[in-house]
Amino acid sequence: MCGYPADASAMFERILFPTDFSEQSLRMFDCLLELHHMGTKEVIICHVAQAGTALTPEQIFTLDRLEMSLEDIGVKAVEMIEEGDPVDKVLEAAIREKVSLIAMASSGKGRAREFLLGSTSFGVLRSAPIPVLINKFEVTEKGGRTIVTPACSSIFRKALVPIDFSSCTEMCAELLPQLARLGLREAVLFHVVEGARANLDDDDKFKQAMDEVMSKMDNLKQRLTEQGCQTTTHVHFGTVSYNILEASRELSVSLIILGAHRKSLLREIALGGNSETVVRRSKVPLLIIPCER
Numbered sequence: 001m002c003g004y005p006a007d008a009s010a011m012f013e014r015i016l017f018p019t020d021f022s023e024q025s026l027r028m029f030d031c032l033l034e035l036h037h038m039g040t041k042e043v044i045i046c047h048v049a050q051a052g053t054a055l056t057p058e059q060i061f062t063l064d065r066l067e068m069s070l071e072d073i074g075v076k077a078v079e080m081i082e083e084g085d086p087v088d089k090v091l092e093a094a095i096r097e098k099v100s101l102i103a104m105a106s107s108g109k110g111r112a113r114e115f116l117l118g119s120t121s122f123g124v125l126r127s128a129p130i131p132v133l134i135n136k137f138e139v140t141e142k143g144g145r146t147i148v149t150p151a152c153s154s155i156f157r158k159a160l161v162p163i164d165f166s167s168c169t170e171m172c173a174e175l176l177p178q179l180a181r182l183g184l185r186e187a188v189l190f191h192v193v194e195g196a197r198a199n200l201d202d203d204d205k206f207k208q209a210m211d212e213v214m215s216k217m218d219n220l221k222q223r224l225t226e227q228g229c230q231t232t233t234h235v236h237f238g239t240v241s242y243n244i245l246e247a248s249r250e251l252s253v254s255l256i257i258l259g260a261h262r263k264s265l266l267r268e269i270a271l272g273g274n275s276e277t278v279v280r281r282s283k284v285p286l287l288i289i290p291c292e293r
Helices: 008-012 023-034 057-072 086-096 119-127 167-173 176-182 203-226 240-250 262-271 274-281
Strands: 014-018 042-049 076-083 101-105 132-135 138-142 145-149 158-162 186-193 231-237 255-261 286-291
Touching (some): 008 176, 014 086, 023 057, 023 101, 023 132, 076 086, 158 176, 167 203, 203 231, 274 286
Parallel strands (some): 014 042, 042 076, 158 186, 158 255, 186 231, 255 286
Antiparallel strands (some): 132 286, 138 145
C-alpha cells in the first residue's frame, strides 16, 4: 500500500523547499504559493552551501522575501542553512524535521536548456522516504531578459496516473478522491500493455487479457468516480516509459503521479528502467509517492 501518507491532505502540511537561488528554484517557490490552498501550514526553506561559504547580500534578501511571501498567505516560514553535500543535507533535513513533502525544481544551475533531471533532484528522489514533488523549468535569455518556462499554473489540473495493478499503484490511486477534494480536477488512469506480454499472436489470449485489463480499469474508475474524483481511463500498447511520456503530451496533463516501492524504484533507476526514463524525461511536474512493501 502507499506507506506515506495515508491521508493525502497531510501530504502538503509541512513542506521542505530546497533552493539554490537559481531561476528554476525561485519559480518552483511560486508553485508552492499556488499550492497553499491544499493545506500547507509550514514551509522550510533550505539552502545547502559549500563549507565556509557565506550567503551573499542578494541571497539574504531573497530568503527574507520568500519568508515574507509565505507569511502573507498565512503559511509559517522557516529558514535553514546547511553546509555539505546537497543530497545528504536535504534528506537529513527532511527526516529530522519530519516534513510531509519535498518540493524542488530540477536542473537548477548548469542545465538551463534541458528538461533532464539534475543530479541533486535525482539523488533526493532516489532515497527520499516521503513524497517528492519535482517541477522542471527551462531558462532562456531573450533581449537581455531571463525567461523561465513553463509558468507555474494549476499543477493539479489534470494528473496522469500510471497503473500496473500492483498494490502500490492501485493504493496510490485511492488517494485521488482526497486530492480531488483538495483541488485535483481530473485524474487519467493509464495502463500500458507491453508488447512482449500482450500475446499478440493469439487472438483468444489477447482478447481475454484485454477484457481483464478493461474490467480492472473500469472498476477502479467507478470507485474513484463514486468518491467524487473525475476520472478517465486509457490503455495503450508498447513500451511503458515511451507511452507514459507520449500520453502526458497528447493528453495535456499538468502532472504525473507515480507510485513506486522505494526499493523497486532504486533498482529500476540503477538498471535504467521505466521509472528512471519517465522521471528524467518528463516535461511536466512529477509527484513520486513511495510505498511500503
